[in-house]
Amino acid sequence: MIRSYFEAHWVAAALCMGVALLLLLPLGVPGGDRALLLVYLASPIYMLHQVEEHLGDRFRTYVNSKVFGGVEALTPGDVLLINLPGVWGINLAALYAAYFVAPGWGLAAAWLILVNGLTHVGMAAHLRGTNPGLASAALVFIPFGLFAVIEIPGTALQHAVAVAIAIAIHAAIALHARQRAMAGRGAMARA
Numbered sequence: 001m002i003r004s005y006f007e008a009h010w011v012a013a014a015l016c017m018g019v020a021l022l023l024l025l026p027l028g029v030p031g032g033d034r035a036l037l038l039v040y041l042a043s044p045i046y047m048l049h050q051v052e053e054h055l056g057d058r059f060r061t062y063v064n065s066k067v068f069g070g071v072e073a074l075t076p077g078d079v080l081l082i083n084l085p086g087v088w089g090i091n092l093a094a095l096y097a098a099y100f101v102a103p104g105w106g107l108a109a110a111w112l113i114l115v116n117g118l119t120h121v122g123m124a125a126h127l128r129g130t131n132p133g134l135a136s137a138a139l140v141f142i143p144f145g146l147f148a149v150i151e152i153p154g155t156a157l158q159h160a161v162a163v164a165i166a167i168a169i170h171a172a173i174a175l176h177a178r179q180r181a182m183a184g185r186g187a188m189a190r191a
Contacts, residue, residue: 018047039106053133073177104154107162114145
């Protein structure tokens with residue numbers, strides 16, 4: 001019951017939380033640290049993108065119909081798992097790492113945004129059309145992600161770990177969706 005409630009209402013929570021996090025911004029970031037500010041901003045920016053992308057179950061419906069030809073490759077539970085622990089959790093962990101360890105350990109938030117933005121643009125080019133979330137991905141994610149990746153000081157190792165996290169998350173989503181779609185097609189063929 002709780003899971004179905006979250007599946008139905010997480011996008012509204014993203015809107016409220018994204019706006020609330022932006023409204024808290026005037027209180028400042030500890031020490032006025034620019035890198036920490038960029039890592040902090042990753043969460044509300046991503047949450048507002050999620051509203052554009054997922055309001056009315058738009059993205060899941062798009063992926064299932066356009067990318068996988070009507071097979072349920074993504075379920076509402078998948079979308080919840082991807083976006084709450086997979087995005088909000090990574091961004092929160094990146095913020096804590098940037099604050100408590102070093103700013104470069106927060107780069108995962110910046111790379112996650114940049115990789116997601118490039119994925120939306122790549123999908124639009126490949127499928128020759130728009131997709132839910134494309135506007136904020138192209139207009140906000142790519143410029144913000146590039147700026148944050150350049151401005152957040154980090155070592156080569158910190159960038160490599162951040163890129164690996166961002167790519168691994170996106171690859172895991174694609175692999176999971178592909179496997180579910182293949183299983184769905186196999187079940188339809190046997191029926």
